[in-house]
Amino acid sequence: MTAxxxxxxxxALFVPVALLSLLVGEVPVAALVRDPExxxxxxxxxxxxxxxxxxxxxxxxxxxxxxxxxLLRNPLASPDILGTSxxxxxxAVVTGxxxxxxxxxxxxxxxxxxxxxxxxxxxxxxxxxxxxxxxxLAGVAISALGGAMxxxxxxxxxxxxxxxDMMFWLLGSxxxxxxxxxxxxxxxxxxxxxxxxSAARGLDALALGEDVAATLxxxxxxxxxxxxxxxAVAVGGAVAVAGIIGFVGLIVPHLVRPLVRNRPGxxxxxxxxxxxxxxxxxxxxxxxxxxxxxxxxxxxTAMLGAPFFLWLILSRRGGQA
Amino acid sequence: xxxxxARGIARPYLAGALDIAVTPGEVVGLIGPNGSGKTxxxxxxxxxxxxxxxxxxxxxxxxxxxxxxxxxxxxxxPAGRHVDWPMRADDIVALxxxxxxRVAETLARVGMSAFAGRRVDTLSTGERARVLLARVLAGxxxxxxxxxxxxxxxxxxxxxxxxxxxxxxxxGAGVVPQPDAGRGALxxxxxxxxxxDRRGWRDGRGADRGEPRCCLRDxxxxxxxxxxxxxxx
Numbered sequence: 157m158t159a160x161x162x163x164x165x166x167x168a169l170f171v172p173v174a175l176l177s178l179l180v181g182e183v184p185v186a187a188l189v190r191d192p193e194x195x196x197x198x199x200x201x202x203x204x205x206x207x208x209x210x211x212x213x214x215x216x217x218x219x220x221x222x223x224x225x226x227l228l229r230n231p232l233a234s235p236d237i238l239g240t241s242x243x244x245x246x247x248a249v250v251t252g253x254x255x256x257x258x259x260x261x262x263x264x265x266x267x268x269x270x271x272x273x274x275x276x277x278x279x280x281x282x283x284x285x286x287x288x289x290x291x292x293l294a295g296v297a298i299s300a301l302g303g304a305m306x307x308x309x310x311x312x313x314x315x316x317x318x319x320x321d322m323m324f325w326l327l328g329s330x331x332x333x334x335x336x337x338x339x340x341x342x343x344x345x346x347x348x349x350x351x352x353x354s355a356a357r358g359l360d361a362l363a364l365g366e367d368v369a370a371t372l373x374x375x376x377x378x379x380x381x382x383x384x385x386x387x388a389v390a391v392g393g394a395v396a397v398a399g400i401i402g403f404v405g406l407i408v409p410h411l412v413r414p415l416v417r418n419r420p421g422x423x424x425x426x427x428x429x430x431x432x433x434x435x436x437x438x439x440x441x442x443x444x445x446x447x448x449x450x451x452x453x454x455x456x457t458a459m460l461g462a463p464f465f466l467w468l469i470l471s472r473r474g475g476q477a
Numbered sequence: 478x479x480x481x482x483a484r485g486i487a488r489p490y491l492a493g494a495l496d497i498a499v500t501p502g503e504v505v506g507l508i509g510p511n512g513s514g515k516t517x518x519x520x521x522x523x524x525x526x527x528x529x530x531x532x533x534x535x536x537x538x539x540x541x542x543x544x545x546x547x548x549x550x551x552x553x554x555p556a557g558r559h560v561d562w563p564m565r566a567d568d569i570v571a572l573x574x575x576x577x578x579r580v581a582e583t584l585a586r587v588g589m590s591a592f593a594g595r596r597v598d599t600l601s602t603g604e605r606a607r608v609l610l611a612r613v614l615a616g617x618x619x620x621x622x623x624x625x626x627x628x629x630x631x632x633x634x635x636x637x638x639x640x641x642x643x644x645x646x647x648x649g650a651g652v653v654p655q656p657d658a659g660r661g662a663l664x665x666x667x668x669x670x671x672x673x674d675r676r677g678w679r680d681g682r683g684a685d686r687g688e689p690r691c692c693l694r695d696x697x698x699x700x701x702x703x704x705x706x707x708x709x710x
Contacts, residue, residue, distance in 0.1 A: 229561040361572050363561040364609070367525050372572060373548030418562045418596070 159422035166429040211432040213394035218431020220387030221405030226359040226420030235405035242302025243274025244395035264340040271392020327452030328399035341397035348390025359421035403461030486530035523553040552618035563598040573616035583615040
């Protein structure tokens with residue numbers, strides 16, 4: 157299947173999911189029909205921003221995962237691997253609970269700053285001519301450092317309420333997102349994803365190794381930094397407004413790639429759309445309270461993702477992943 | 478296009494600075510013991526490693542070319558047969574940037590037409606090697622730099638591939654296969670003693686130990702085809 161045709165099919169899947177996400181929520185549809193003014197407010201201030209953020213974050217995670225798997229030539233690569241997710245979560249928490257800027261924009265901005273800081277650290281650690289292995293190792297080190305600092309922040313939490321709030325950044329949620337979040341998160345997610353997409357062309361050739369890609373006329377180093385920098389910014393933007401959301405960036409490329417004859421380049425755009433559809437769908441699931449509490453979206457994606465991933469592995473056992 | 482001319486090439490693992498000149502239509506085989514720098518030399522000629530010396534294709538320096546121009550002039554095939562994703566054979570050949578007709582035509586040339594729609598992970602290593610060779614041939618580059626092009630091939634297909642490379646050379650492409658294709662090569666270029674004793678590359682005349690003597694033996698088999706000495710001494 158061509159990437160364009162698959163993208164259209166996935167878009168056709170995304171539209172009804174998106175419409176459903178506008179209709180499902182605490183306020184029933186009947187009440188919205190009775191009160192158009194309430195409906196207008198609910199849509200423009202709550203559900204539409206939430207839909208936009210969930211779709212953009214899903215797209216950012218999907219395309220980043222697909223591009224990083226292609227770049228690092230590793231089916232286990234995910235957007236978290238660069239350490240920018242941990243950096244973004246830590247940046248938001250430090251800004252909100254330790255520097256005292258607990259406003260929406262301040263915390264989301266702090267998240268993006270944290271992601272960029274993690275990216276700079278990655279570039280410094282890995283160096284200019286970094287190989288894929290060095291990148292992965294540096295990313296793992298930064299993730300571990302960010303995770304440890306996050307746990308420290310939790311341990312130093314001033315109150316149980318602050319502790320509970322901080323947990324949000326580790327589990328992810330799109331509840332009560334506002335237009336302000338869209339303003340901060342969307343530009344980062346869009347710019348980062350666009351940068352990643354611009355490197356799609358050379359990814360297929362990379363399957364034959366960096367030397368072959370270079371002799372086929374692709375600038376491998378430029379491609380590497382576009383994908384690493386782009387996904388760092390995109391994922392940083394996503395985490396800054398919604399917390400860490402696992403599994404989407406890992407499984408979506410595995411869903412999409414076989415449909416484009418296992419070519420990593422054409423898998424990018426469909427992965428973005430599939431990621432958006434998946435995360436919006438997962439966000440709908442979180443709106444059904446369990447035991448009186450709403451589910452964190454990271455838990456939903458992991459609960460949906462892990463069994464699916466297992467099935468994927470079992471069904472392909474024998475062949476190359 | 479006057480040739481592939483390299484002067485004073487020095488790289489790590491390469492013993493001494495090296496001059497090499499290949500004219501269009503020529504097939505040159507690099508022969509030498511493990512660690513003598515065959516792959517290093519080939520990668521340097523493909524413009525994949527930076528270092529001392531100058532490399533010119535025709536009358537234009539490799540450094541002065543854009544990456545796409547370089548890709549049109551030089552096609553490189555590494556010794557590895559690994560493909561990271563289970564892509565289809567025809568998609569692999571299409572990476573050279575040619576249309577579907579040329580892809581099918583080139584797959585036919587290496588005898589892999591029947592496997593066009595197969596995933597490379599379902600092919601044997603030898604079959605995969607032929608698909609990767611088709612990828613190199615499809616772009617019709619002026620120069621083919623092939624690292625062990627006949628490794629993993631059965632004897633029948635090995636002869637087929639060597640005939641294919643000679644046909645390419647007759648069509649004007651300079652071919653620098655290495656190293657075992659030297660058996661069919663018109664001109665052997667031989668490493669003498671490897672980097673251990675820093676003696677560098679030569680035609681085999683000075684070979685006095687171990688594997689390099691294969692040059693002399695093979696030269697006899699080639700029936701007196703002249704081998705040149707490319708060593709700066």
